[in-house]
Amino acid sequence: MRRIILALVEDKPGVLNRIASMFRRRGFNIYSLAVGHSEVPDMSRMVIVVDNAPPNAVDQVTKQLDKVIEVVRVEDITELPIVTRETAMIKVRASPATRGQIIEVLDLFKGVEVADVSPNSIIIEMTGTTDVVESLLALLKDYGIIEIMRTGQLAMVRDSQLPD
Amino acid sequence: MKLTGGQMVCESLLREGADVVFGVPGGAILPFYDYLTQYPKIHHVLVRHEQGGAHAADGYARVTGKVGVCLATSGPGALNLTTGLANAFMDSCPIVAITGQVSRFAIGKVAFQETDVTGATLPVTKHNYLVMRAADIPRVLKEAFYIARTGRPGPVLVDIPKDVFTETADYEYPETVNLPGYHPQTVGDPAQIQKAAKLINGAKRPVILAGRGVLIAGAMEELRLLAEKAQVPVVPTLLGLSCFPGSHYLNVGMMGMHGSAYANIAVDECDVLIGVGCRFDDRITGRVSDFARHAQIIHVDIEPANIRQNIRTEVPIVGDAKSVLRSLIPLVEPAKRSEWLQHIDDLRRAHPLVVRDFGEAPSTQHVIQQLFQETHGNAIVVTGVGQHQMRAGQHYIFDRPMTMVTSGGLGTMGYEIPAAMGAQLGRPDALVWSVAGDGGFQMTVQELATIRDEKLPVKFAIMNNGFLGMVRQWQELFYEKRYSQVKVTGPDFVKLAEAYGMLGLRATRKEEVAKVIRQANAHRGPVLVDFQVAAEENVYPMIPSGQSVKELMEDTLPGLEPTRR
Numbered sequence: 001m002r003r004i005i006l007a008l009v010e011d012k013p014g015v016l017n018r019i020a021s022m023f024r025r026r027g028f029n030i031y032s033l034a035v036g037h038s039e040v041p042d043m044s045r046m047v048i049v050v051d052n053a054p055p056n057a058v059d060q061v062t063k064q065l066d067k068v069i070e071v072v073r074v075e076d077i078t079e080l081p082i083v084t085r086e087t088a089m090i091k092v093r094a095s096p097a098t099r100g101q102i103i104e105v106l107d108l109f110k111g112v113e114v115a116d117v118s119p120n121s122i123i124i125e126m127t128g129t130t131d132v133v134e135s136l137l138a139l140l141k142d143y144g145i146i147e148i149m150r151t152g153q154l155a156m157v158r159d160s161q162l163p164d
Numbered sequence: 165m166k167l168t169g170g171q172m173v174c175e176s177l178l179r180e181g182a183d184v185v186f187g188v189p190g191g192a193i194l195p196f197y198d199y200l201t202q203y204p205k206i207h208h209v210l211v212r213h214e215q216g217g218a219h220a221a222d223g224y225a226r227v228t229g230k231v232g233v234c235l236a237t238s239g240p241g242a243l244n245l246t247t248g249l250a251n252a253f254m255d256s257c258p259i260v261a262i263t264g265q266v267s268r269f270a271i272g273k274v275a276f277q278e279t280d281v282t283g284a285t286l287p288v289t290k291h292n293y294l295v296m297r298a299a300d301i302p303r304v305l306k307e308a309f310y311i312a313r314t315g316r317p318g319p320v321l322v323d324i325p326k327d328v329f330t331e332t333a334d335y336e337y338p339e340t341v342n343l344p345g346y347h348p349q350t351v352g353d354p355a356q357i358q359k360a361a362k363l364i365n366g367a368k369r370p371v372i373l374a375g376r377g378v379l380i381a382g383a384m385e386e387l388r389l390l391a392e393k394a395q396v397p398v399v400p401t402l403l404g405l406s407c408f409p410g411s412h413y414l415n416v417g418m419m420g421m422h423g424s425a426y427a428n429i430a431v432d433e434c435d436v437l438i439g440v441g442c443r444f445d446d447r448i449t450g451r452v453s454d455f456a457r458h459a460q461i462i463h464v465d466i467e468p469a470n471i472r473q474n475i476r477t478e479v480p481i482v483g484d485a486k487s488v489l490r491s492l493i494p495l496v497e498p499a500k501r502s503e504w505l506q507h508i509d510d511l512r513r514a515h516p517l518v519v520r521d522f523g524e525a526p527s528t529q530h531v532i533q534q535l536f537q538e539t540h541g542n543a544i545v546v547t548g549v550g551q552h553q554m555r556a557g558q559h560y561i562f563d564r565p566m567t568m569v570t571s572g573g574l575g576t577m578g579y580e581i582p583a584a585m586g587a588q589l590g591r592p593d594a595l596v597w598s599v600a601g602d603g604g605f606q607m608t609v610q611e612l613a614t615i616r617d618e619k620l621p622v623k624f625a626i627m628n629n630g631f632l633g634m635v636r637q638w639q640e641l642f643y644e645k646r647y648s649q650v651k652v653t654g655p656d657f658v659k660l661a662e663a664y665g666m667l668g669l670r671a672t673r674k675e676e677v678a679k680v681i682r683q684a685n686a687h688r689g690p691v692l693v694d695f696q697v698a699a700e701e702n703v704y705p706m707i708p709s710g711q712s713v714k715e716l717m718e719d720t721l722p723g724l725e726p727t728r729r
């Protein structure tokens with residue numbers, strides 16, 4: 001099961017290393033990681049998604065992350081009402097003959113754009129939940145995926161306590 | 165004021181009251197050692213190995229409550245510190261380590277003696293810094309000392325490139341720190357404290373499990389008041405020894421793998437267990453599912469990550485032990501609990517700590533008991549790791565706080581010499597006895613030269629059993645006595661003492677033990693006593709690793725005399 005951990009951290013050298021170490025020492029895999037500046041000056045916000053880790057162990061890691069001096073706030077938000085998104089860039093084999101079919105597939109999805117068209121491939125850019133990104137990838141598989149680049153999950157707790 | 169980076173470090177050390185520092189110079193930290201000559205108020209102890217420096221700072225910290233300081237050069241020097249840092253990290257000892265690093269332009273270029281020291285020490289420090297500008301030194305050192313001594317204390321390492329020591333910048337030591345992610349919670353949640361009081365008031369068979377956190381917080385008096393008011397027996401952990409008077413009628417003695425049977429049984433039978441400043445590690449709990457089976461557990465600790473790390477907890481209280489106990493005492497009702505206390509006394513009688521007779525040769529138990537008698541319980545006892553350590557925990561009675569100095573969490577052999585040196589420097593007037601193993605002693609023996617140079621009157625009691633005794637015991641009990649690499653030889657320890665300019669003494673028979681201890685006590689300088697103890701003595705009671713009180717092994721051979729506890 002995947003757990004989503006949200007952290008606000010000081011933007012300083014070595015912080016990422018300290019955080020990653022907490023997972024490494026237990027042999028947990030970081031499924032995805034997204035980091036960037038936050039609304040607070042000199043603070044970054046980070047979303048860490050871990051998979052195959054028992055929930056109580058993640059709870060322990062979360063407490064240990066809080067021990068890292070530069071971690072200002074950290075929370076396991078898996079069970080909270082959250083909005084999640086990620087962006088993927090997908091380079092797919094596309095000859096003039098298959099290009100049309102691929103575009104038809106893309107039309108089934110929201111948040112998709114063609115970022116580049118080359119003679120033998122196209123680059124598709126898509127933003128959505130991880131599940132939707134996964135289903136697009138599944139549909140594109142047969143055309144021949146050359147390269148995938150994903151941002152990792154972004155996540156935010158919604159103030160309206162409505163179900164997603 | 166304009167100063168060089170190296171001068172700033174010295175000024176900052178003085179500001180923090182670090183008048184004794186332990187180190188070894190080298191290439192990358194040379195400029196610092198040059199500036200050090202301008203600061204005669206800083207007493208630098210030249211150790212013979214950086215591990216010794218870190219352990220000395222640790223021992224110094226444990227007996228004074230102050231931050232210990234150690235220094236090393238880059239690469240091998242800094243790496244030699246790591247065992248000492250890990251030791252301090254596990255046992256919550258405040259240390260600031262300052263290491264030289266190669267110059268900024270050389271970092272990352274595989275320069276001579278370059279090691280990524282902040283990387284290498286990341287898992288064994290509470291925090292660490294690589295300082296890339298002299299202007300940052302005052303802030304970083306202020307933070308380093310603050311982080312080391314507050315919250316759950318621990319080691320902080322500051323790595324400074326060689327050319328930063330010589331860079332000049334404005335020096336002003338900050339009065340405060342600004343650490344947005346670091347706010348140790350010292351005051352416990354009143355609602356939780358209420359709940360704890362209710363549990364205690366309703367308890368029939370409560371026990372307090374007291375750890376090193378009580379000593380760190382200086383909560384010894386509060387612990388005594390709580391225990392006496394509510395008539396709750398106190399069981400110290402190995403690291404908690406000396407936090408509650410050993411001869412107090414409510415002190416049940418150490419529990420855990422080699423704790424007394426009665427202390428372990430008391431915890432097994434209790435209905436409310438109040439853990440204060442301890443972290444319920446596996447040497448205490450054994451098999452977690454069987455630990456304190458009938459108890460509701462209250463856990464007071466300043467480190468939130470320690471709570472529910474190993475055991476279920478009904479009432480977690482994050483806070484400083486002193487502050488929490490102060491709030492708790494008025495809410496706790498005076499009680500008698502005579503039945504429970506009587507029961508514990510009965511357990512004591514039914515399961516005494518037995519002292520085995522080995523004929524002519526003294527047992528380690530016998531030596532420790534004599535040491536207690538001859539020092540009237542007034543010594544600071546430092547130990548190594550192994551059988552002798554457990555015997556010291558069982559048989560020395562600690563009535564004064566911060567008088568037991570032992571490596572608990574990491575179990576670092578070789579701790580006994582440098583930690584004793586640090587303890588003696590921290591408490592120059594105290595009688596410091598280091599109870600050493602013949603194995604561990606040989607791991608840091610070079611510090612005897614430092615002890616002689618510093619004219620420290622440390623007394624060493626080597627429990628010379630010719631074995632890596634604790635490992636031999638495990639091989640005897642769990643590997644059908646197939647001894648594998650546990651027979652250990654040593655030098656002639658008396659000659660060794662003489663070679664280091666110390667008084668060397670020896671006892672081979674029981675009758676000689678008290679006499680040589682008296683002789684050592686009377687000698688003004690350092691003394692080494694080679695106690696040739698019985699070779700194959702086993703430490704009992706013992707709860708084998710991962711088992712419970714049900715599997716507790718007691719020494720039950722005939723011809724045993726109960727101890728005088």
Ligand SMILES: Cc1ncc(C[n+]2csc(CCOP(=O)(O)OP(=O)(O)O)c2C)c(N)n1
Nearest residue numbers: 550551552575577601602603604632633634
């Ligand atoms: C640095 C280190 N290496 C190995 C061990 C494993 N170990 C634990 S106790 C022990 C034997 C200690 O022998 P000695 O110092 O003679 O003490 P004794 O048990 O005989 O009293 C060993 C090897 C350790 N704790 N620390």
Ligand SMILES: [Mg+2]
Nearest residue numbers: 602603631633
């Ligand atoms: Mg030995």
